[in-house]
Amino acid sequence: MTLDDLRFFVAVCKAGSFSAVAREVSCTQSAVSQHVKRLERELGLSLLERHPRGVVPTQAGHLLRVAVTDGLGSIDRALREIEALVRGDGGSVRITTGATTVRHFMADAVVDFRRTFPQVRLEFQTEHSSRGCFDALAAGGLDLAWITLGAPVRGIDQRPVVELPWVLAVRTESPLAAQPFIAPTDLEGTRLIGLPGNSTSRTHLDTWLRQSGIQPVFDTSVADWDTAILLAELGLGCAIVPALPGWHGPGHADLRLVPIPALPVLRTGWAVRRWDALSPLARTFADTVARHWAQRPTAAQAPSGSE
Structure with a gap:
């Protein structure tokens, strides 16, 4: 059992298809299948149910996916911080959000953060819905998600920042x-x-x-x-x-x-897997966005009329 086996397993669970994962990482479908089969051999039971339209986790597969997703996120964050130490640079903050979020909600905060931390890399991954942001966040490798807040999601902490009329x-x-x-x-x-x-x-x-x-x-x-x-x-x-x-x-x-x-009103804000596990840089970026919104005039947050 290797980290790659676990990563491929989680990716297949998310995509619901071996072929979709193979296309995404530019390898053969057989190679993706071998990673999952190795896990199944070592654990002694099936992790995925094969259907005509794809695959879904079995009960055991669901248990493993939840545990692996949580663990991989922590491992990925630790590896990124170690890589930053090796390079001697300022590290990175990775955010998943919608296509126009930066323009509307965090443009000033991005400029402020960059001015304060010029060596830190900001990486944005675009998703088309809050559900997509949740999935990307749960898959690991990301620090923060900017979402439209809705019903609670297991394993995800949501924190409101903006209320939009x-x-x-x-x-x-x-x-x-x-x-x-x-x-x-x-x-x-x-x-x-x-x-x-x-x-x-x-x-x-x-x-x-x-x-x-x-x-x-x-x-x-x-x-x-x-x-x-x-x-x-x-x-x-x-x-x-x-x-x-x-x-x-x-x-x-x-x-x-x-x-x-x-x-x-519609509430938007941050979603993370665990606030206490965020890197100091990611927490600072999230707080910077919240601070800029708190400083906006009330009229800018709740515009009305024909301006």
Whole structure:
């Protein structure tokens, strides 16, 4: 049993496929299978169930995956710190997050951190959902994940940093753009640009709409908040999105972001496997982002009106 055996096993569990892992690491499917078979021989039982569409862990496989994922994360962090000592540089901080997170939530903090720690490497890995961030974090090799906070996830600590009110992004000529705020009844039958179906923010929104008895029409779908707002600005429909500061200001004269005060705020922030196991650099980066947000004027965190 080797570390590579364990790494390949966890990768296959995550991907649900031997071939997907083989493509990712540029090796043969047989080579990936051999790593798993060696573990099964040593343990004396099957770790994966083979199905026509892929593989899933057996009960024993699930137990091993949980234990290995936890252990590999600690080993990877230790190896990175040892490598930094050997090189004599400042080490690294690895973050997984969405494609536009740096722009909206941590641009100033990144500049501040780089100025304070010029030798530290910042490495960003893009995922398309909070679930993807959780999986990447659990797989090890990453320090922090910036996510939309939702239900608790086993083995992951979540810490809120930002509370975002919701707005209706709409082009200025729309009748809804003239309203001071949007009530739930204003959304009945409205044609909306839909957020990703598997995202935490979409789940949050759908729950509220259902509880409010509102049935809008989602006839366009996008992969992220920014694209939804852009399409609304172009006049392709309306979008219910968190109030992102980057979309306010004179550069968006054709766009209005109308507050939806009845919709509970969306919380975003950090997720880690264990706060007490974070490296000092990773903790400092997380605290730097939180500090910059705490110093923002209230109006910047909860924008409203037609700026």
